[in-house]
Amino acid sequence: MALLSVTDLSVSIGRLKPLDGISFDIGKGEIVGMVGESGSGKSLTAMSVMGLLPLIGGKMTSGSIRFDGIDLATLPEPRYRALRGRRIALISQNPMTSLDPIIRIGAQIDQVGILHLGLSDAAAKARSIDIMRQLRIPEAATVHGNYPHQLSGGMKQRVVIAMALAADPELMIADEPTTALDVTIQAQIIQIVVDLVRERGLSLMLITHDMGVVAQACDKVVVLYAGRVAERNGIDAIFGEPQHPYTRELIRCIPRHDQLRGSLTGIPGAVPSVMDYPSGCRFHPRCADALDICAGAIPALEQKAAGFAACHAAINAAGKVSAHG
Amino acid sequence: MADEAQAQLPSDNLVAVRDLTREYKSSGGLFSTARSMRAVNKVSLDVPRGKVTGVVGESGCGKSTLARLVLRLIEPTAGRVLFNGADLASLAPAQLRKLRCSMQMVFQDPYSAIDPRYTIRRALLEPFEVQGVALGKGEQEDRLIALISKVGLSPRMIESYPHQLSGGQKQRVGIARALALSPSFLVLDEPTASLDVSIQAQIIGLLEALKQDLGLTYLFISHDLSLVRYFCDRIVVMYLGRVVEILPGARAEARHHYARTLMDSHFVPDPKHRKAVTLLVGEIPSPFNLPPGCAFAERCPAASPLCQRERPLLSEHATGHLVACHHPA
Ligand SMILES: Nc1ncnc2c1ncn2[C@@H]1O[C@H](COP(=O)(O)OP(=O)(O)OP(=O)(O)O)[C@@H](O)[C@H]1O
Ligand SMILES: Nc1ncnc2c1ncn2[C@@H]1O[C@H](COP(=O)(O)OP(=O)(O)O)[C@@H](O)[C@H]1O
Ligand code: SF4
Ligand code: SF4
Ligand SMILES: [Mg+2]
Ligand SMILES: [Mg+2]
Numbered sequence: 001m002a003l004l005s006v007t008d009l010s011v012s013i014g015r016l017k018p019l020d021g022i023s024f025d026i027g028k029g030e031i032v033g034m035v036g037e038s039g040s041g042k043s044l045t046a047m048s049v050m051g052l053l054p055l056i057g058g059k060m061t062s063g064s065i066r067f068d069g070i071d072l073a074t075l076p077e078p079r080y081r082a083l084r085g086r087r088i089a090l091i092s093q094n095p096m097t098s099l100d101p102i103i104r105i106g107a108q109i110d111q112v113g114i115l116h117l118g119l120s121d122a123a124a125k126a127r128s129i130d131i132m133r134q135l136r137i138p139e140a141a142t143v144h145g146n147y148p149h150q151l152s153g154g155m156k157q158r159v160v161i162a163m164a165l166a167a168d169p170e171l172m173i174a175d176e177p178t179t180a181l182d183v184t185i186q187a188q189i190i191q192i193v194v195d196l197v198r199e200r201g202l203s204l205m206l207i208t209h210d211m212g213v214v215a216q217a218c219d220k221v222v223v224l225y226a227g228r229v230a231e232r233n234g235i236d237a238i239f240g241e242p243q244h245p246y247t248r249e250l251i252r253c254i255p256r257h258d259q260l261r262g263s264l265t266g267i268p269g270a271v272p273s274v275m276d277y278p279s280g281c282r283f284h285p286r287c288a289d290a291l292d293i294c295a296g297a298i299p300a301l302e303q304k305a306a307g308f309a310a311c312h313a314a315i316n317a318a319g320k321v322s323a324h325g
Numbered sequence: 326m327a328d329e330a331q332a333q334l335p336s337d338n339l340v341a342v343r344d345l346t347r348e349y350k351s352s353g354g355l356f357s358t359a360r361s362m363r364a365v366n367k368v369s370l371d372v373p374r375g376k377v378t379g380v381v382g383e384s385g386c387g388k389s390t391l392a393r394l395v396l397r398l399i400e401p402t403a404g405r406v407l408f409n410g411a412d413l414a415s416l417a418p419a420q421l422r423k424l425r426c427s428m429q430m431v432f433q434d435p436y437s438a439i440d441p442r443y444t445i446r447r448a449l450l451e452p453f454e455v456q457g458v459a460l461g462k463g464e465q466e467d468r469l470i471a472l473i474s475k476v477g478l479s480p481r482m483i484e485s486y487p488h489q490l491s492g493g494q495k496q497r498v499g500i501a502r503a504l505a506l507s508p509s510f511l512v513l514d515e516p517t518a519s520l521d522v523s524i525q526a527q528i529i530g531l532l533e534a535l536k537q538d539l540g541l542t543y544l545f546i547s548h549d550l551s552l553v554r555y556f557c558d559r560i561v562v563m564y565l566g567r568v569v570e571i572l573p574g575a576r577a578e579a580r581h582h583y584a585r586t587l588m589d590s591h592f593v594p595d596p597k598h599r600k601a602v603t604l605l606v607g608e609i610p611s612p613f614n615l616p617p618g619c620a621f622a623e624r625c626p627a628a629s630p631l632c633q634r635e636r637p638l639l640s641e642h643a644t645g646h647l648v649a650c651h652h653p654a
Contacts, residue, residue, distance in 0.1 A: 027610030037521040138606060152608060167567035182383040183548055184605070187590035191602040209522060212551065212592030216599055235596045254594045255555030257575050262534070264555065270491040 001069075003028045003203050004049065004171055005058045009063035011044055011053060014196050017227070018044050018274050021063070022203035023301065024222045024232055026171065031197060031204045033214040034236075035250070036269045042207045045224070046173045049205075050090050051080045067171070086116040089164035091174040095156040098163065099148045106144030112166035131162045135192055154185035161193060172197065190217060190287030211254050215239060223247050226272050226282035233307030245289045281312065287314045339510055339542045340372035345404035345533065347390050351613070362612040364390040366566035366615065367404065369639070372510075377536070377543040379557030381550065381587065383609065387566045388546045392512045395544065396428050397421070408510070426456060426506035433515035435495035439487050445498055446483045449473070452505040468505075476501045477531060493524035500531065504539075512544045517552070529556060550591040559645070562587060565612055565620045575646035580642060580653035583621040627652045 002025035011019035019041045026032045034042050047053055049065055049073060065072040067088065072080070080290040084090075092098060094296040100108060106128055113124035125144070132140035135158045148156055157177060164172055174193065178186035194217045197204045206218060209324065214221055214235070221238045223231045231244035244249040249267045269286040272278055277283050284304055347365045365387045372378045380388050393399045395406055397413050406413045408424060416424065439448045449469055453460055460468060470480045476497040487495055496516060513532070517525035529552065535541060547553050553560055553575070560572040562584040562594055570581040579585045589603055607624040610616060619637050622628040631651050639649040 037523060100342055112423065136604060138608070155487050155608075165428055183550065184383060184458065184590040187602040190592070210592065211522070212594045215594045215596045216592040218596075230619075236462030239594070250523060251594070253522045253550075255526070255529065255552045256594070257551065259555055262530070262537075264526045264533070265530045267523035268523070268527070270493055271521055271524065 002026060003030075003068055005064075005066040005204075006045070006049065007064050007066075009045070009048055009060045009065060011041075011048055011058050012061050013056065013058040016274050017061075018058075019048070020227045021301075022224070022227075022229055023063075024229065026203050026205055028170075028203055029198075029201045030220060031194065031206060031218045032204060033221040034207045034224065035209060035211065035214055035221060037209070039226075039271065039274060040224040041227045042224060045204070046090065046175050046207060046288060049173060050084055050088065051075070051077075063098065085164075085169075086167045087169055088171045088173065089167055089169040091157075091161055091164050091172065091177045093176040093179055095153070095160045095318075096148070098160045100157060103147075104144075105146050105148060105151070107146075109159065109163050109166050113265035116167040128162065129167060131165050132158070134196060135162055136188075136324070137162070154181050154189065154200055157189060158192075161189070165196070169202065171203045171205070173205045173207070176209070179209075197244050203282050211251065223250070226277050227274065228282060229301055229308075229310060231307060231309045232301070235308075237305065237307050241305060242309055243304040244311050245287050245313070246283050247309075249286075249288075281310070282312075334511040337374050338371040339374040339409060340544070341407040342371075342391075342395060343369050343405045343407070345369070345391070345394055345406065346402045347387075347394055347399065348402040360613045363402075363566050364612070365394060365401075368563075368566075368568050370561055370568060370571060371445055372542060372544055373559070374542050375536075375540060377545050377556055379553040379560040380544065380546045380563060381548070381560060382563035383587075384548075385612070388563060389514055390562070391603075392430065392514045392544065392546055396430055396512055398430070422456070427508050428510045428512070429503040429506070429508040430512045430514065430610075431496075431499050431503045431516045433518045434520075435492065435499040436487065438494065439498060439502075441485075441487050443488075445473070445485050445490075446485070448498060449483075449501055449505060452502055456506060458506070472501045472505060475504065475535070480577075490525075492520050493527060496524075496528055497531070500528075500535070501592060504535070507539075509540070510542045510544070511546065512546075514546045515548065516545075525552075532556075550588060551594070565610070565615060567620070568639060568647075569621070569649045569651070571639075571645070571647040573643070577646060580646075580648045581621075581650045582625045582627050582652075582654060585654055586624075619649075623635045627654070 004026040007023050009019055009022040022045055036042055040274065048060060053059055060073055109128040110124040113119040113127050119127065129144055132143065137143050137155060137158050178189050186197045190213055208214060218235050222229060222233055225246050230246045233243060238247060239251060242251060253266055255264055267286050272282060280295045280297050281299050285289045293312055299310045299312045301308050345365055345368045346363055348361050348363050350359050350361045368391060380391065382388055394401050397406065408428065413421065446469060449472055469483055471481060473480055478494060478497050517528050520528060536543060545557055557575055560575065561568055562570040564583050570579055570584040572579060579588045586603060586605060605624050610620060610623060616622060618634050619632045622632040629652060637649045637651045639647045642653065644647050
């Protein structure tokens with residue numbers, strides 16, 4: 001059984017319907033990538049799982065979210081609080097939203113162990129320093145006594161990750177954890193987190209727009225487009241035999257150094273806005289394969305080859321790529 | 326001076342930069358003394374005509390400062406910029422203003438270049454006004470339609486306001502503005518960094534087509550290493566204000582240890598070729614307090630006592646391949 005099962009999740013915020021029928025699973029020990037253009041609903045999916053929608057005035061209008069058999073959608077807030085940050089931890093894009101600027105770093109990490117695991121002050125501190133070392137924070141014992149402003153952005157993000165790990169969670173959700181950082185630092189943090197997650201057998205939902213990170217780190221991928229799942233598939237299929245035209249085009253948008261000059265063209269048109277999502281298949285105005293029915297009928301997410309795709313044209317994308325090129 | 330510059334300036338270089346330096350001082354606070362740092366430190370490089378020269382490096386290493394110095398949007402503390410062999414510093418204001426038409430910049434944030442209260446029409450006419458180019462009514466209309474079509478937008482958009490456009494469309498307007506005065510040289514400072522991948526690829530495709538059609542030369546600044554490898558003919562790697570390596574081609578192997586780490590830091594979009602990223606120790610030194618030797622010594626796996634002591638100079642290791650390292654890989 002999957003550790004996390006999201007089924008037919010729809011969310012509304014006021015009159016907007018930013019998520020529409022999202023379904024996916026994360027198994028124990030799996031790293032699942034969630035990709036999509038800005039506004040496609042990645043962060044809202046994460047917030048739904050964390051039970052944080054009320055904070056932004058959003059609510060689930062359909063679907064279920066089950067974590068280890070627990071129905072999160074109907075879970076009363078006090079019980080949710082015991083789960084959040086303990087069994088499910090969130091790492092957000094901006095480390096400063098998770099750190100208190102006036103409290104020493106060490107105290108903030110220790111607090112997690114004291115609160116969630118019932119450790120003594122001394123035991124929590126030893127454990128924090130150990131986790132900081134595992135995240136390769138140099139001079140961890142010294143940094144433990146520092147304030148957030150004394151650290152670089154990359155180090156701050158490592159501290160946030162240490163806080164997430166300190167509760168010994170089963171599922172981590174990392175929402176673009178390194179987007180604000182430099183490439184070398186980004187690569188290092190992703191590498192360290194993925195190694196640790198694998199070593200401890202944790203499950204990770206990795207939200208990113210970097211297909212390189214996905215290719216290197218993930219077992220499975222959920223591709224979102226305009227608030228719906230376009231495709232769900234194993235990592236090799238996503239890159240080798242994408243089933244949805246959007247996935248296929250997304251992969252063609254990644255520049256490769258051995259690629260012919262002038263062959264990078266992007267996907268025509270613009271990313272649609274939640275204020276006016278297109279009818280039928282929301283990708284239809286940009287899709288080269290669009291059929292007559294695409295503008296009118298919403299394609300259901302159905303099994304295609306080894307994965308799932310929401311597309312009226314049952315295409316073999318691998319064949320399609322060669323036909324285009 | 327001019328002769329020496331000519332001698333080291335093969336005619337196929339549209340722009341040449343020599344020992345360019347820009348110093349910034351932090352004003353001393355109550356308890357600290359004023360300190361100074363060099364955002365760009367004795368940078369020399371050539372920008373070959375008709376080619377794309379890439380500049381990469383971490384945040385704060387001086388890429389944008391270099392871009393602004395090259396276009397003389399800011400004054401250098403020392404050093405020279407030669408455009409078509411002419412030293413920008415030696416030009417009379419009128420000459421410099423004329424030359425500015427030939428050198429334009431495209432910014433990362435398309436919003437920053439366009440006043441939100443201006444229609445696209447006004448945004449596109451502004452460069453002509455600034456340069457004092459008077460256009461007749463009919464000519465104005467023709468120019469605008471030609472410009473906006475060139476960047477793949479519909480002429481119907483001319484009366485739109487920026488908030489009515491998507492990020493990609495705004496960046497197209499930014500490019501159209503830069504093209505208004507028919508430049509030969511464009512400095513592109515992370516032009517796609519704030520765009521989605523599918524739109525980034527559109528814009529790169531557009532820049533490629535424009536370069537072909539108009540015979541442009543680009544200086545292209547980016548964080549995205551796979552993009553730089555795809556798009557650039559040469560790659561300049563900067564670290565803390567200095568050039569540490571110039572790669573003669575997109576496929577050339579880096580030899581400076583920082584440049585190698587940087588080039589290694591990109592995750593290859595291929596799940597069949599998984600490869601661990603080399604982990605570094607240490608942190609980037611403060612630009613206000615640089616070590617005497619190689620600025621990368623503290624983080625470099627190959628550092629020796631010599632590296633701590635003496636700063637390595639940029640020297641040619643193969644044709645067009647310059648490296649500043651005591652122990653190149
Ligand atoms: N006007 C200024 N006054 C003082 N310091 C400045 C000024 N402009 C830039 N700097 C400093 O110069 C250094 C280089 O800045 P620059 O903007 O060129 O970096 P960059 O390589 O473009 O970085 P990024 O990748 O973040 O855009 C930085 O340390 C920056 O803080
Ligand atoms: N607090 C909010 N209020 C209103 N709309 C929101 C809010 N948060 C997100 N949205 C909208 O929901 C959609 C999905 O957003 P998000 O999940 O943040 O996208 P992503 O993380 O994929 O970029 C977007 O159209 C966004 O504008
Ligand atoms: S349903 Fe139609 S428009 Fe949508 S992706 Fe498939 S072919 Fe394209
Ligand atoms: S000069 Fe020395 S410290 Fe600097 S990159 Fe080369 S080997 Fe490393
Ligand atoms: Mg987001
Ligand atoms: Mg910059």
